[in-house]
Amino acid sequence: MSVPFVILYFIGTFVFLSVSGLIAMWIDRKVTARIQFRVGPPWYQNFVDFIKLTGKEVLIPEKANKLIFVSSPIAALMAASLSGVILLLALKKIGFAGDIILLVYLLVIPSLAIILGGSSSGNVLASVGVSRELKLVLSYELPFICAIIIAAIKGGSTTSLTKIMTYQQSTGISVFSISGIIGFFISIFALQGKLGLVPFDLAEAEGEISTGAFIEYSGILLGFFKLAKAILYIVAPLFIVCLFLGGISFDSVGKGINGILKYFLVLVIMILIKNTNPRVRIDQAFKFFWIKLTLLGIIGISLAFLRW
Amino acid sequence: MSMKIKALKKSLWVYHLCTGGSCNNCDIEILDLLTPRYDVERFGMVLVGSPRHADVLLCTGIVNKKCVDRVKKLYEQTAKPCVVVAVGSCACSGGIFRDGYQMAGPLNKIIPVDIYIPGCPPKPEAMISAIVKFLEKLK
Numbered sequence: 001m002s003v004p005f006v007i008l009y010f011i012g013t014f015v016f017l018s019v020s021g022l023i024a025m026w027i028d029r030k031v032t033a034r035i036q037f038r039v040g041p042p043w044y045q046n047f048v049d050f051i052k053l054t055g056k057e058v059l060i061p062e063k064a065n066k067l068i069f070v071s072s073p074i075a076a077l078m079a080a081s082l083s084g085v086i087l088l089l090a091l092k093k094i095g096f097a098g099d100i101i102l103l104v105y106l107l108v109i110p111s112l113a114i115i116l117g118g119s120s121s122g123n124v125l126a127s128v129g130v131s132r133e134l135k136l137v138l139s140y141e142l143p144f145i146c147a148i149i150i151a152a153i154k155g156g157s158t159t160s161l162t163k164i165m166t167y168q169q170s171t172g173i174s175v176f177s178i179s180g181i182i183g184f185f186i187s188i189f190a191l192q193g194k195l196g197l198v199p200f201d202l203a204e205a206e207g208e209i210s211t212g213a214f215i216e217y218s219g220i221l222l223g224f225f226k227l228a229k230a231i232l233y234i235v236a237p238l239f240i241v242c243l244f245l246g247g248i249s250f251d252s253v254g255k256g257i258n259g260i261l262k263y264f265l266v267l268v269i270m271i272l273i274k275n276t277n278p279r280v281r282i283d284q285a286f287k288f289f290w291i292k293l294t295l296l297g298i299i300g301i302s303l304a305f306l307r308w
Numbered sequence: 309m310s311m312k313i314k315a316l317k318k319s320l321w322v323y324h325l326c327t328g329g330s331c332n333n334c335d336i337e338i339l340d341l342l343t344p345r346y347d348v349e350r351f352g353m354v355l356v357g358s359p360r361h362a363d364v365l366l367c368t369g370i371v372n373k374k375c376v377d378r379v380k381k382l383y384e385q386t387a388k389p390c391v392v393v394a395v396g397s398c399a400c401s402g403g404i405f406r407d408g409y410q411m412a413g414p415l416n417k418i419i420p421v422d423i424y425i426p427g428c429p430p431k432p433e434a435m436i437s438a439i440v441k442f443l444e445k446l447k
Contacts, residue, residue, distance in 0.1 A: 033347070037344040042350075052312065057387040057389075058387070206357035217361075219387055
């Protein structure tokens with residue numbers, strides 16, 4: 001592939017991910033509203049929000065480290081879109097060995113960018129949010145990696161996402177086994193923490209610490225964070241679909257629709273968990289992830305080795 | 309009309325500021341706007357937690373002497389363009405507290421106010437109507 005083609009491919013995928021991510025975020029808001037017996041916003045609401053944020057003033061606090069403060073939203077957006085590009089390449093069956101490991105690394109970078117940006121802003125509430133986000137990253141990464149190891153073993157002992165998908169498409173998807181359902185369960189909760197959805201949204205708790213790490217961000221910099229989160233709304237559920245539900249195959253129209261329905265299934269499960277749970281404290285989240293889910297993950301890995 | 313102003317009209321993020329001398333009645337009526345009966349999220353209005361994200365500063369109550377500096381500081385902290393709304397008789401004119409010893413003035417003596425919504429407390433319908441009338445004139 002030539003260099004201009006790669007750049008064009010990246011830009012095209014970025015635009016696709018942004019548009020579909022903002023629509024996925026609208027689905028989140030709409031389903032939430034319907035659960036609360038409200039009507040909810042129109043479908044273009046998140047696009048309007050983003051356009052509005054581009055027109056707002058960008059304020060940089062006096063005490064902030066300006067370089068890190070400005071560059072961390074851009075880093076979050078770049079990492080999120082890059083993970084989307086690699087995931088879509090794997091969906092088109094041109095993935096490479098070890099792209100799961102790369103995706104795990106890339107999916108941590110948006111959280112790290114939130115930590116860096118919040119701590120560079122010099123705000124007290126932001127530092128509280130940053131400390132919570134840091135502990136949350138530490139706690140959910142361990143069970144998440146357990147879940148990925150389960151998927152890799154169930155998918156024919158490989159670290160290539162494409163091979164895991166094709167293996168599942170030929171021999172049956174891995175969620176219909178005991179270890180597969182354990183891995184699916186763990187990864188749903190880990191991604192709940194990764195996306196900052198409600199049981200684990202303590203890093204950006206609006207009621208107590210005023211959106212935490214984002215408190216000093218305004219204008220387009222806040223817009224970049226929102227867009228990165230929107231892209232993660234596509235990438236994270238799609239990653240679970242690839243790992244445990246057999247991925248999306250585009251061989252025929254029926255299979256394609258089937259795959260997209262799987263994505264919506266995972267998204268709606270996450271939204272329902274978000275709407276039916278209260279926010280946990282950081283020590284509860286830590287214990288839940290490290291003791292319960294990691295133990296479950298180790299049991300799952302053993303079961304996967306026994307081919308259960 | 310530019311694209312950005314059009315977008316601003318469709319997505320107002322509200323920061324709710326109680327300026328110290330509020331009896332909490334207006335605040336309760338504001339929260340009514342988020343309930344299923346009125347549901348202002350239909351028009352893209354949401355409550356945000358930080359003044360940096362705000363497009364609308366929704367102020368209730370008189371400004372008392374302790375809060376003058378804080379109200380000014382909060383207004384400076386918001387990212388412009390930002391609309392200031394005075395909700396209730398107290399924020400508009402001082403209401404029954406106008407002769408009180410702690411009174412530092414109604415809101416428009418402290419920061420520039422764009423919309424006045426009188427009433428003690430104003431009905432949620434009155435607030436929606438005021439915002440709609442303002443948005444029609446915004447250019």
